[in-house]
Amino acid sequence: MSVITVLKQADIFYELTNTQLELVASICNERHYQAGDSVFEENTPGDELYIIANGEVEIQLNPSLLGRDSGVPQTITTLRRGQSFGEISLVDEGLRSAGARCSQQDTRLVVIPREKLMLLCDTYPQLGYRLMRNLAADLAMKIRNTDLQVREHLTWDPREES
Numbered sequence: 001m002s003v004i005t006v007l008k009q010a011d012i013f014y015e016l017t018n019t020q021l022e023l024v025a026s027i028c029n030e031r032h033y034q035a036g037d038s039v040f041e042e043n044t045p046g047d048e049l050y051i052i053a054n055g056e057v058e059i060q061l062n063p064s065l066l067g068r069d070s071g072v073p074q075t076i077t078t079l080r081r082g083q084s085f086g087e088i089s090l091v092d093e094g095l096r097s098a099g100a101r102c103s104q105q106d107t108r109l110v111v112i113p114r115e116k117l118m119l120l121c122d123t124y125p126q127l128g129y130r131l132m133r134n135l136a137a138d139l140a141m142k143i144r145n146t147d148l149q150v151r152e153h154l155t156w157d158p159r160e161e162s
Contacts, residue, residue, distance in 0.1 A: 003028050006053040006110050009082035012134045020127045027116040033107040039100035042073075046089030046096045047114040052081050055107025059085060060099045073099060076149075087135055090114050 003025040007013045013021060030053070033039065040046060042062050050057075060073035076098065079085055088097050093114070121128030 001053060003030070003110055006051055006082070010051045010084050012084050012087070012131065012138050014134050015130055016127065020124065020130070023120055023124065023127065024112065027120060028110050028112050031109050031111055033102040033109065035102055035105050037102045039102065039109065040086070040096055042097070042099040043095045046086055047093070048086055049084060049090045049112040049114070049117065050086045050100070051084050051110040051112070052079055053108040053110050054081060055102060055104040056080050057085065057107065058101050058103045060101055062099065078103060084138065087139060091135065
């Protein structure tokens with residue numbers, strides 16, 4: 001599967017023209033992982049956006065970073081082909097808010113470096129506008145899903161299930 005085909009499957013590249021997709025593809029590289037391989041760790045610097053071409057990636061939080069005794073990372077979501085991750089540190093250049101670990105053999109990721117992507121966005125403002133609009137929509141959806149999970153956690157009463 002070509003890089004352009006992978007980009008077409010990703011929501012953050014919605015409504016980009018073929019020429020714009022070719023420009024983005026020209027700055028991408030690919031990485032291959034096996035089950036259990038770490039893509040990046042929580043609270044580490046990040047400057048890349050990832051698109052899953054094949055396989056699965058678990059997004060994980062490490063409770064020990066919050067002072068909890070359990071050092072076992074907790075999976076908060078599993079992402080599959082066409083989904084993106086790593087966009088928060090791409091936007092704000094902050095530390096990673098979660099870790100990413102491959103959960104399937106032969107996972108292939110398309111990697112987009114921040115510096116090259118921002119240069120593309122500056123050089124081609126229409127591409128930059130569409131990409132940032134789609135990125136904002138993707139992040140808003142992820143925030144809404146997280147909000148729902150927090151609400152469920154806060155309002156769940158184990159006594160009601162008895």
